Structures are given as C-alpha cells and as structure tokens.
Amino acid sequence: MKDTYILGIESSCDETSVAIVKNGTEDIATVISSQIDIHKNYGGVVPEIASRQHVKNITIVLEECLTKANLSMNDITAIAVTYGPGLIGSLLIGLEAAKTLAFIYNKPLIPVHHIAGHIYANNLVKELQFPLLAVVVSGGHTELVEMSNHYKFKKIGGTLDDAIGECYDKVARIIGLEYPGGPKLDKLAESGHNTYKLPVPLKDDSYNFSFSGLKSAVINLVHNEEQRKSTIIKENLAASFQTVAVEAIITKVKRAIVQKNIKHIILAGGVAANKGLRQALQDLATTLNVDLTIPPLKYCTDNATMIAAAGYYAYKDGRIADLKLNSKSQDELK
Numbered sequence: 626m627k628d629t630y631i632l633g634i635e636s637s638c639d640e641t642s643v644a645i646v647k648n649g650t651e652d653i654a655t656v657i658s659s660q661i662d663i664h665k666n667y668g669g670v671v672p673e674i675a676s677r678q679h680v681k682n683i684t685i686v687l688e689e690c691l692t693k694a695n696l697s698m699n700d701i702t703a704i705a706v707t708y709g710p711g712l713i714g715s716l717l718i719g720l721e722a723a724k725t726l727a728f729i730y731n732k733p734l735i736p737v738h739h740i741a742g743h744i745y746a747n748n749l750v751k752e753l754q755f756p757l758l759a760v761v762v763s764g765g766h767t768e769l770v771e772m773s774n775h776y777k778f779k780k781i782g783g784t785l786d787d788a789i790g791e792c793y794d795k796v797a798r799i800i801g802l803e804y805p806g807g808p809k810l811d812k813l814a815e816s817g818h819n820t821y822k823l824p825v826p827l828k829d830d831s832y833n834f835s836f837s838g839l840k841s842a843v844i845n846l847v848h849n850e851e852q853r854k855s856t857i858i859k860e861n862l863a864a865s866f867q868t869v870a871v872e873a874i875i876t877k878v879k880r881a882i883v884q885k886n887i888k889h890i891i892l893a894g895g896v897a898a899n900k901g902l903r904q905a906l907q908d909l910a911t912t913l914n915v916d917l918t919i920p921p922l923k924y925c926t927d928n929a930t931m932i933a934a935a936g937y938y939a940y941k942d943g944r945i946a947d948l949k950l951n952s953k954s955q956d957e958l959k
C-alpha cells in the first residue's frame with residue numbers, strides 16, 4: 626500500500642508548528658516556533674501579538690519542516706490543520722496557510738479539532754486501542770472522552786468552570802511564579818509536603834470537574850496567612866494543591882474505567898506533563914490492569930505532529946473540507 630504523508634499545521638495559541646507524519650504513526654519532521662518568551666513579559670498570551678508572530682513565522686516553519694523531512698509538497702497526500710478551538714486570530718493564520726497550500730498543490734484539506742490532536746499525540750507512541758478513555762487536561766480543557774473506535778469521540782464529562790491548566794497557572798501566579806506557572810508549580814510540589822487542607826472539588830457521581838472553588842480556596846488561604854503575618858511555605862502549598870487537583874481527576878477516571886470497561890487510557894494536553902498526574906495514573910493503571918500511554922513531553926504541549934497524526938484518521942474517515950472552511954474559537958469534539 627502507498628504511504629500516506631500528512632502535513633499538519635497548528636497555530637491555535639502561541640506555538641507556530643508544521644509537521645509531517647507518515648501513516649498516522651511516524652513523525653517524519655516537526656518544527657515548532659514558540660512565542661513563550663514574548664508573552665512571558667505580559668503574564669499570559671496576548672492574542673494580537675500571537676497572531677502577528679504566527680504571520681511572521683508560518684512560512685519559515687513550513688519551509689524548515691519540508692527541508693528537514695527532505696520532501697517536497699508533491700510528496701504530501703493531504704494537509705491537516707487545526708480549525709479550532711483556540712484564539713481566532715491565531716487559528717486563522719494556520720488555516721489560511723493550509724488553504725493556500727491545498728489550493729496551489731491541489732491537496733485535500735483536513736480540518737482537525739485541537740483536542741483530537743492532543744488525543745492522537747498518543748498514537749505516535751502506541752496505536753490506540755478501544756474502548757479508550759482520553760484524559761484531556763490543558764490550559765483550556767479538562768475533559769474525559771470515551772472512544773469506541775478511531776475518530777469516534779464521546780465526551781462523558783468536563784469542567785464546569787476553570788480548566789485544570791488555567792487553575793495551575795492562576796494558583797502559580799498567587800504564589801509568585803512566572804507565566805506559564807503550571808510547570809513551575811509542579812516542580813515546586815516535588816520538594817513539598819501535603820500540609821495545607823484544601824477541599825477536593827465536586828465529589829459527586831458525574832464525570833465532571835470543577836476547579837474554580839479550589840483556586841478560591843488557595844487565594845483565601847494565602848490572604849488569611851498574610852493577615853496573620855505568617856509565611857506561606859510555598860513548596861507545601863504547591864504539594865497540597867497538586868494532591869487535591871490530581872485526586873479530583875483520578876477519582877473520576879477510576880470510575881469511568883470500571884463503568885465503561887476501558888482497555889486503554891491515554892493522557893492528552895499540556896497538563897499531561899504534570900509529574901503528579903502521571904504518577905497517579907500509572908499507579909491506577911497498574912491497579913486496574915489497563916494499558917496506559919503518556920506522550921513524551923514534546924508531544925504534550927502544542928505541536929503540529931499530533932495534528933498530522935489525527936489528520937490521517939480524519940482523512941481515512943472522509944473528513945475533507947472545502948476552501949470555505951472557517952476557524953472556530955469554540956467547538957465540541959465530534
């Protein structure tokens with residue numbers, strides 16, 4: 626059978642990335658240009674600046690990727706692009722690049738949901754097995770997605786308010802860590818102990834999550850300690866927060882595995898880099914005897930490799946768009 630080379634483009638937030646993946650599993654070449662150093666000065670991603678950077682970077686990243694792969698556009702089977710969700714101005718840059726390439730080189734255009742990309746990052750490590758449970762944890766999402774087969778997504782639960790990554794970043798900011806604080810908070814937690822009492826959010830029998838109460842509990846705790854003129858032990862607060870945040874996820878994941886007869890768990894999204902969550906999931910998978918895949922760090926944060934991998938299965942599923950395709954800042958995974 627002829628090999629399928631998918632060229633993926635990702636620009637939904639602050640990473641401009643182009644990658645080429647062979648047959649949905651093999652990373653042929655990946656190029657990522659991160660804007661983190663620019664946005665760091667503002668304490669978060671500035672959408673207008675992000676779009677301008679994507680405009681500057683996209684053609685350079687594309688050329689570099691083709692050179693790295695030693696392929697030309699004629700070798701490419703189809704072009705997959707993140708159409709949403711994400712920052713609308715940022716998404717548009719990647720989408721326009723993809724449309725232009727599809728038009729000029731007469732290639733199929735494959736729209737990919739950003740979260741489908743995060744899920745398929747795991748396929749670059751090990752082929753997905755079904756029924757599968759995807760634990761999607763990022764700066765914008767906290768979702769449990771059940772998959773009965775390739776590209777058959779069913780969201781069984783999600784956050785009712787803040788996403789877990791957003792909560793990590795906000796808590797990190799409260800204790801004075803620089804943006805993006807999530808990874809720094811995770812690192813700090815390693816040297817601390819669970820000494821501060823924080824509430825485990827949403828202890829119910831749904832598959833949903835809630836993180837805004839936990840964030841408020843941390844803010845209140847810090848204010849109270851300040852008023853009492855006592856010093857916060859940051860490492861311990863980080864460890865206490867991490868314990869509760871991870872427990873909130875693990876409790877629901879555990880129930881889903883049992884109730885839905887899950888064979889394979891995968892971790893997706895930027896927070897998949899979290900050491901506490903990785904360890905807790907590993908322990909759970911061992912106890913319940915299910916397969917667990919956790920992508921390497923380079924595939925956890927935003928990249929086009931995952932978009933190209935997902936794009937392969939979307940292509941096989943006949944999900945081809947025309948040049949009227951538009952980007953969407955919000956969209957359900959389906």
Ligand code: KG4
Binds near residue numbers: 762894
């Ligand atoms: O998936 P991603 O790169 O972008 C979104 O689509 O949101 O995720 C970024 C999020 C940020 O909130 C970042 O702080 C968080 O993932 N994050 C972490 C860790 N590494 C990244 N949160 C906790 N622990 C980490 N090690």
Ligand code: ZN
Binds near residue numbers: 926927
């Ligand atoms: Zn992401």
